[in-house]
Amino acid sequence: MIDQLLQMSVIVGIITTGVRLATPFLLAALGEMFDQRAGVYNLGVEGIMMMGAFVGFWVALRSGSPWWGILAAIGVGIFMGLLMGLISITLQAEQGISGIGLYMFGVGLAGYLFRITVGYITGIEGFKPIAIPYLSDLPIVGQIFFNHNWMVYFAFLMVPVSWFVLYKTTWGLKIRSAGMTPEAADTLGLSVVAIRYTCLVIGSIAAALAGAFLTLGHTNMYADNISAGRGFIAVALVYFGRWSPWGILGGALFFSLVDALQLWVQVLGLNIPYEFAVMAPYVLTILALTVAARQIWGPAALGKPFNREGD
Amino acid sequence: MKSSYRVQLAILVIAVISALLVGAILLLIVRANPFTAYRAMLLGPFSSLYGLTETAAKATPLMLVGLGIVIAFRSGILNIGGEGQMIIGALAATVVALTFQNWSPLVLLPLTLLAGFLGGALYGAIPGALRAYFNVNEILSTIMLNAIAQQVLVFLLRGPLIDPTEIAYGTGFPQTQQLAKGIWLGKLIPQTRLHWGFIIAIVLAIFVYIFLWRTVIGYRLRAVGAGPKAARYAGIPVERGLILAMALSGGFAGLAGIVEVLGIHHRLLDGVSAGYGFTGIVAALFGRLHPIGLIPASFLFGALVLGADMMQRAVAIPAAIVLTIQGIMVLFVVGSDIFIRRPEWVEKITARWRPKASQPAQPVALSSSAASDQGEPPRD
């Protein structure tokens, strides 16, 4: 089996699968990174993903174009972000619990809307892969990286973009200060509330797009619980990546490549119980982080509601 | 400063009613009568022996998991690994119960419960140790460990632990054989699902209260939770505190797992954790992270879950509405909390005529000294 795994076509297959699997994690985790950088942690990513997945699917089904689905998913992201903001920022609720509430709300509402609007499983026309001219002709690399649909490119493109926004723009500086020292940011005249709202909306749009990727760019259909816990993994990957876009890219790729590897190992004939293959990405993610452990300071005010009066 | 109990109650009631009003829209869309639906949801759990005992049976694992959440939270760590810890606790205890099934129940029952606690504690200690010594974030490790526990459970259930009759017959459903009848947790009221686990949970809630507020270790844990830096100056070993807190937290989740097995299923099967690892967090937070507050909170949350489920049957609506209304309820209740914590917010609303005190905020350019405090992640 080992020699089979080392064949070039298999390696290409594994990495291609991994890149596809990484896409929703990458989108959702980058979004969550913005939330957390501004000081809010949002456990409701799963619920937002489900809503994005459903609404994207439904609008695409009705309009016949996945692009309208994407637009609708963005709208859903804005709505869910504002909702989370209302509860967690304006009403200063305990974020762990409001996130769980948002998760239940989103998963439930998506299932409910699916039932009353569609009510049966059906496929749609999703996004087709776009081979990037010249690059996709490259041997190996072309197949792995340059023969996907636009959402995959978009997700990976968001890594340098997020990095640039976060570290090279004043706005990024404001975000980081809202999450690190909101009191200081406030005395400097920044509106911590506005920054946090904006980040929640951005993060939520990203999560909704991650969900829409599942229906419009991956499975071309919708079914109950299509996100299947990916939102929670995305939250975990933010910690893996230590709030840095490149770290998140590493985490999402690592997790997904191990996942892709285990699928392929099973496909090629496996002599160990499949459960060990399925758990491999989870085990190795913990191990990787343990080995690479070092002292990191996250956003110091993460999870703490901000209010001017002070507590 | 806190509002009076009457105001607190009023705020809670307003929040719940608002949530129900929003939910009513969803019900009306599917042509379900909201009154019938909500009557089933709100009164169902309380209006019959069946409802009351089911609610209490649901509250039992919520309470046990919640106790662990309280300990962890008070020690400054959020344990979202309850699912995995429940599974591993139930697994460890089931192995013990099956291995020594011929022993006297008087010995075997305590041994089984202890195994459940220790199994969960060990699985909880892992993220605690990873956080304390390797700085691995506990949210990440517990999410991963939950997934791992699930696979371990299925592997053992369809392999070494499977009920031999399942193999003999060829159905191969992953579950163990029934545990010895002698160690089942007996029923408090016959013909219901209410079992002794409920009493165990309440007694343990009192124990946890005493532990956290009346013992030195409990005090130290809370000190770690209140501020690790200050605790360290005071000479409290923070690392050990974190591990201990997570171990205890996992232990209670593990206990919840085996109590579910001994009281409800009488055998170990897939799905034993049933999401209690997450809903236990909500129950604990509704109980204001206090072991005694947790008792009514678990009961009420159990009633909410059961009632919502009864509503589904009363008006024949899709199950997804139930989850949605529960979500709305959680959001409204947690969102209304600010009015309880800050009574002046209530005043703001009730006294509209008074001019609002707005604080002038003048934009000031961000100075470079503030920027250097941001703690740049080293990757960049």
Add this chain to the structure above:
Amino acid sequence: MKKLSILIVSLLILSALLSACAGQQQAQKIRIALILPSTVDDLSWSQGMTEGVKAVQAELGEDKVEVAISERLGNPTDAAAAIRQYASQGFDLIIAHGSQYQSVLEEIAPEFPKTSFAYGTGFQAHDNIFAYDPQAQEGAYLQGMLAAKLTKTNIIGVVGPIEAGDAIKYNYGFEQGVKAVNPDAEVRIAYTGSFGDIAKAAELAKAHMDAGADILTGTAQQTVGAIRACAERPGVYWLGNDMDQSSIAPNTVLTAQAYDWKSVVMQMVKFRQEGKVGGEHLVLSLANGGLNIVVNPNLSSVIPADVMAMIEQAKKDIIDGKLVVELPK
């Protein structure tokens, strides 16, 4: 305080009596409750049973059969609350559609001796518990033969959920069918580790196809994702299970082993009318018509006549008992 408790107890008794009377008034009507692990529209296990019960209702008449459904009760704890409530509301037949409900039924059933309970896949029937048991391996064997004949790459991929219950029976029978006609063909079995992760199932199907499989099959509700993934590749066929799934991929789903739940439910209703409330182990097999191989009419030309004849012959042999499809021991 004491007075109050007496009052409450007497009220409870009164309400129990009232509901019992209400039950008697409706004696003509059979009331069926259905407990589902996933949703009524999952296009597999749960939807199949829902359609079966609805078909019984349609045949016997809306006024003769009442149907109540609770979905998403995959874990037995929540299901138990629903089962108990249905039982105490006087439902006659409570179908808990999954193996995982066996222990909760064994606990609840003795308290409601007049109510019939049913669960499956399973075999442990009791006084008032029916167990139903699709012989998934039989149809799987036939589909295995078909796959072995149709594959051009000699690689057949299986997208499995969790290695348990139906999946084991199905895969075991399928492999035997393949080996019987084409020993060179390779059956590659892989599992996603979940029943409902359709995106993972899609990815697993893609990996199978990238690795050379041109015929795929699998069980559980997640397979709809795998089917859609197969639909993207011309020349790849899917052999389904549970029910006809060709609606989501008319050019890909070649056949399906469909369970005839209607006949099972009808049988249980008949038993009740004869005064038998349980104790029967109901088998769905090719012999009694509980299982059928449904061929997608769109694609019937894909199956050569001689292959079809061979499969028909094997089906006859299984029915006659000449051919026994083994189960794992």
